[in-house]
Amino acid sequence: MKISVDVDCTPEEARRFMGLPDLSSVHDVYLEKMRRTIEDGITPDTLTSMVQSWAPMGEAGMGMWRQLFEQMSGTGKK
Template identity: 60%
Template structure:
């Protein structure tokens, strides 16, 4: 027997139903800082340093994430 359920809801409704936190204020702050950095005309090196501070794991974190996803999907 196969049962299929379709749920029609917005991402906000799904987030609330699943009990996930609302990260909208953090996302808005991040975007505002990115806009400010772009309009202030920071240099490429300073931008790279800013991004490293916001994503502390950086490239290593992405490699770890990719390795974990590949392991779960059976990819080698």
């Protein structure tokens, strides 16, 4: 037996229903920082520091994510 349920709701309603935190203020701060960066002009140093802030553990962190995705997709070494 297969049962399907369709729920028609906004992303905000779904977030509240699932009990997820409201990150809209964090999103607003992030967008403002991106606007300022673009208005000030993106330099290679700015781009490097921004990318490093996205990957706190640097190359080791990126390697960990790569390995995780490879294991999930079945393309990793066995």
